[in-house]
Amino acid sequence: MSVALALFTADLRLHDNPVLRAALSGADEVVPLFVLDEGVRAAGFDAPNRRAFLADCLADLDAGLRERGGRLVVREGDAVAETARVAAEAGARDIHVAGGVSGYALRREERLREELEGQGHRLRVHDAVVTALPPGAVTPQGRDHFAVFTPYFRRWEREGQRSVMGAPRVVRVPEGVRSARVPARSGVKGASPGVAKGGESEGRRRFTAWRKGPLNAYEDRHDDLAGDATSRLSPHLHFGTLSPVELVHRARSAGGAGAEAFVRQLAWRDFHHQVLAARPASSHEDYRGHRDDWRGDGEEADAWREGRTGYPVVDAAMRQLRHEGWMHNRGRLLAASFLTKTLYVDWRVGARHFLELLVDGDVANNQLNWQWVAGTGTDTRPNRVLNPLSQARRFDPDGTYVRRWVPELAGVEGSAVHQPWKLPAERREKLDYPEPLVDLADGLARFRRARGLD
Structure with missing residues (x-):
């Protein structure tokens, strides 16, 4: 009987999966494989929040395969070595995988092709999957x-x-291919308490x-x-x-x-x-440079990470991120603009922090969205600055979002919650909430000077 291998990466699904569909259509039996890749951990991408969500995804994928007569094969180690090892054990001729765009994904694909073809296997890379x-x-x-x-x-x-593909009805997996235990969320340490369910x-x-x-x-x-x-x-x-x-x-x-x-x-x-x-280098280099002399990581960046900038809407967004491993898109724009253009801190500092916490931490979208906000990316208005006060009045007019995530301000009525520093001194002292890190006008002036706009 002919055997193929479907290597799951960023396509942990049965519905509309060209990788799995091609493997099933080209062989009698298929090994659905996921490798807990030590290279991902070494590269710093193995954040606890994503690990927790991933555990749910793998458990659900395994359950779906078992409903169809199959199972998920899980291995741990180097993705290339483990894939080659499983292909040899199962006698798989073709190995199918989704194409990727990150530097890591491209290097993995190159290594897979070299290793597998050197052993007589064929690597099939599929587009329009991710x-x-x-x-x-x-x-x-x-x-x-x-x-x-x-x-x-x-x-x-x-x-x-392309057209949408249905989920397979039957998945036949060859016997004798060993598997590690499918990881469970309960075994993940350090994840944020509000990480959503995956799968x-x-x-x-x-x-x-x-x-x-x-x-x-x-x-x-x-x-x-x-x-x-x-x-x-x-x-x-x-x-x-x-x-x-x-x-x-x-x-x-x-x-x-x-x-x-x-x-x-x-x-x-x-x-x-x-x-x-x-432009693979845009994951860590300016896509369009402005000769910025960015300020580095320091106390102000720490206050930003902790949600203690003194600007409630920014702090609410940062605290949502820490609790859920997710942040509202408008909050992402405000938090990123405040760090890069009001504090004038290097966008890479913020991008790195987001990747440490975001469940959806994706190199393409995270890094390039940060560059868009910082004005070093594809934004056609690279020097725009989002004012957190006007943005708060527009997108959280009664302060509900701020009160949800900044409990120190729960008792502040109406729109005053966005400018607690204007409250009477005796009331401010009872709030346990910091004064603003920087005056917005001062931050704007600093940014404009740095960009040579004045």
Whole structure:
């Protein structure tokens, strides 16, 4: 009997998975393999919050495979060595994997090809698994990638996505291939207390419920901090428990302005992947430099990390991140703008902290969103500065979001919660809340001087 191997990476799902589908269609038996990769840990990507979510994903994937007569094979160690070892044990000819764009994913793919082909196996790399469109599927004339989102999105919409694939009914796994125990969330130490549940079943349940109602209002409410009206699907997209291709199709079938706004956000995700694929160094180097003499990591960055900047909406966002391993997108913009443009601290300091905590910590989206806010990336207005006070009044007008995450200010009425330093001195002393780290006007002036705008 012929055997193939499906190496799961950032595609931990049964529905609409071209990697698994190709493996099943080309062989009598398939080894569904996931490697707990020591290289990921050594590279610093093995954060506790993502490990907790991953444990849920693997448990759910294993359960889904068992319902279909199969099982998930889990190994620990070097991803390339373990994949080659399992392929040899099972007698697999073809090894299927999703294409990636990060430096680590590309190096892993290169090593896999060299190792596997040297042993007589064939590596099959599949596109449109992690993203809705493959990086490089659309390019401007004379260039290898789009550097501005709007023209990219116009081409992205015209290109269209492949058809959605169903989940397999039966998965036959060869006997005798040993597996480590599927990890459990209970064995993860150091995770944030509010990390959401992972797994394909949970992701599909969450999207179905969101599509039935909140999706309709997404265009109008996606920036509402207190309303929490976003999909919260980014962790599922990061781990691939949901297919971006399927989400585009299902959102568009629902129709309406909310669905189109959501699809646009999925296109932003693809946009960042195609930028990183073309410019791998942008994960750690300025995409467009301004000769910034950034301030380094220090006490002000510590206060930012701890949610003690003295600006309540920024602090609320940072505390949500620490508790949930997730942050509202508007909060991400405000927190990043405050660090890079008000405090003028290197964007890499903030990006590193986010990667330490975010369940959806993705190199393409995290690093390039940070660069967008810092003005070193693809933003066509690189010197824009988000004012946390005006943003708070607009997106958290009555302070509900701030009170939810900054309990010291729970008793402050109305919009005064956004400027507690204006309260009478005797009341401020009872709040146990810090004074602002910097005056906004002073921070803006410093940034403008540094960028040579004055």
